[in-house]
Amino acid sequence: xxxxxxxxxxxxxxxxxxxxxxxxxxxxxxxxxxxxxxxxxxxxxxxxxxxxxxxxxxxxxxxxxxxxxxxxxxxxxxxxxxxxxxxxxxxxxxxxxxxxxxxxxxxxxxxxxxxxxxxxxxxxxxxxxxxxxxxxxxxxxxxxxxxxxxxxxxxxxxxxxxxxxxxxxxxxxxxxxxxxxxxxxxxxxxxxxxxxxxxxxxxxxxxxxxxxxxxxxxxxxxxxxxxxxxxxxxxxxxxxxxxxx
Amino acid sequence: xxxxxxxxxxxxxxxxxxxxxxxxxxxxxxxxxxxxxxxxxxxxxxxxxxxxxxxxxxxxxxxxxxxxxxxxxxxxxxxxxxxxxxxxxxxxxxxxxxxxxxxxxxxxxxxxxxxxxxxxxxxxxxxxxxxxxxxxxxxxxxxxxxxxxxxxxxxxxxxxxxxxxxxxxxxxxxxxxxxxxxxxxxxxxxxxxxxxxxxxxxxxxxxxxxxxxxxxxxxxxxxxxxxxxxxxxxxxxxxxxxxxxxxx
Numbered sequence: 001x002x003x004x005x006x007x008x009x010x011x012x013x014x015x016x017x018x019x020x021x022x023x024x025x026x027x028x029x030x031x032x033x034x035x036x037x038x039x040x041x042x043x044x045x046x047x048x049x050x051x052x053x054x055x056x057x058x059x060x061x062x063x064x065x066x067x068x069x070x071x072x073x074x075x076x077x078x079x080x081x082x083x084x085x086x087x088x089x090x091x092x093x094x095x096x097x098x099x100x101x102x103x104x105x106x107x108x109x110x111x112x113x114x115x116x117x118x119x120x121x122x123x124x125x126x127x128x129x130x131x132x133x134x135x136x137x138x139x140x141x142x143x144x145x146x147x148x149x150x151x152x153x154x155x156x157x158x159x160x161x162x163x164x165x166x167x168x169x170x171x172x173x174x175x176x177x178x179x180x181x182x183x184x185x186x187x188x189x190x191x192x193x194x195x196x197x198x199x200x201x202x203x204x205x206x207x208x209x210x211x212x213x214x215x216x217x218x219x220x221x222x223x224x225x226x227x228x229x230x231x232x233x234x235x236x237x238x239x240x241x242x243x244x245x
Numbered sequence: 246x247x248x249x250x251x252x253x254x255x256x257x258x259x260x261x262x263x264x265x266x267x268x269x270x271x272x273x274x275x276x277x278x279x280x281x282x283x284x285x286x287x288x289x290x291x292x293x294x295x296x297x298x299x300x301x302x303x304x305x306x307x308x309x310x311x312x313x314x315x316x317x318x319x320x321x322x323x324x325x326x327x328x329x330x331x332x333x334x335x336x337x338x339x340x341x342x343x344x345x346x347x348x349x350x351x352x353x354x355x356x357x358x359x360x361x362x363x364x365x366x367x368x369x370x371x372x373x374x375x376x377x378x379x380x381x382x383x384x385x386x387x388x389x390x391x392x393x394x395x396x397x398x399x400x401x402x403x404x405x406x407x408x409x410x411x412x413x414x415x416x417x418x419x420x421x422x423x424x425x426x427x428x429x430x431x432x433x434x435x436x437x438x439x440x441x442x443x444x445x446x447x448x449x450x451x452x453x454x455x456x457x458x459x460x461x462x463x464x465x466x467x468x469x470x471x472x473x474x475x476x477x478x479x480x481x482x483x484x485x486x487x488x489x490x491x492x493x
Contacts (some may be wrong), residue, residue: 199317206346
């Protein structure tokens with residue numbers, strides 16, 4: 001049995017392109033469950049496909065002292081959604097590095113719910129969006145810290161770059177904390193390229209278009225620095241950026 | 246080589262340069278000294294074409310070409326280099342990539358072919374070595390996590406790689422310890438001391454001029470060149486301060 005079709009009234013589906021999703025819902029509705037046992041490590045790189053609509057729904061359970069590091073590129077031509085439900089037991093470590101690169105009238109979104117269940121867990125989510133035309137890029141990220149999850153260290157860093165007036169970025173980091181000795185940092189910014197960086201690059205001989213492309217590449221590529229093999233996702237994001245700049 | 250005539254410029258509608266005239270012939274190093282707020286950095290930015298630095302009057306030509314009509318990247322391709330007082334950090338872009346793309350972009354606009362990846366890396370390592378900079382640092386993102394002194398040294402490595410005809414160096418000596426100062430001074434002499442090149446050295450202090458002998462020294466004050474002289478002018482400024490020197 002598939003899950004009921006979502007509506008915009010559900011907060012986590014608020015910005016979704018439900019019209020695009022409707023015809024393919026049945027294939028995606030059931031989340032994939034990944035379990036990382038105590039002390040185990042997981043690293044995954046999620047590349048985008050060329051399908052118009054791409055949906056990834058993942059439940060990730062991290063056992064005691066387990067660690068998971070995910071690298072995701074979200075750049076669907078029509079609608080892309082990466083949805084993650086993560087639970088962390090004691091001393092578990094979760095990292096997500098993800099990019100929305102959107103062009104035209106596409107909608108790409110990253111929706112996470114990270115639950116710190118045990119104490120001493122650490123989660124870090126870094127999301128960068130680059131959007132042109134009328135593209136929409138969203139990050140809706142909730143971090144929950146359960147009553148007993150003391151010494152949790154949670155971080156959300158969300159930045160979006162809008163290249164055209166018609167593009168939209170939604171950034172919504174959300175915290176729900178029931179423990180009293182935790183650290184949860186979050187930052188969100190939406191902006192344009194830095195004028196001083198642009199001038200610096202141009203003063204070295206780069207024409208304005210190349211300077212912009214280089215800065216945007218830097219904005220996105222730093223996400224993959226800690227990947228053990230960032231080659232494929234690096235190349236894929238360069239290619240996606242070429243479509244956007 | 247560089248000819249500046251009656252140059253007026255405003256920043257955020259505030260007049261900063263109020264009629265600067267200056268000629269730097271090929272083969273010469275000129276120093277510009279002056280108190281804080283006199284317009285030294287504004288002059289450097291105007292010459293490099295920084296947006297927001299508006300020229301309201303006067304002219305600046307470089308090898309007979311109208312510098313002010315050119316975009317910043319065209320000035321670079323023409324052979325002008327600005328050494329930044331505060332070099333800019335660019336996260337996610339390695340120095341090697343930044344410099345290779347910049348250099349190749351300059352080469353293309355001059356009708357030269359691109360330098361291959363391997364040739365460029367060899368060349369960049371060599372230039373870094375000449376300035377005493379660890380070549381491994383070129384793999385790091387541009388200026389990110391560099392100390393003040395490392396940034397200034399890296400500016401000189403960039404200058405060595407670009408090999409410009411004319412360099413405007415904006416307080417390249419600030420933030421340097423004595424060893425770095427010597428290395429930077431030697432770098433300026435090595436890269437820029439040539440009969441067909443010129444340098445405009447903006448500085449607060451005499452100490453860089455111990456290593457890079459200027460042919461002329463100019464004092465900029467309240468947006469104008471107030472005095473000009475030989476290298477001895479810098480020494481008397483150091484002794485007496487700008488106020489005394491102005492009165493004498």
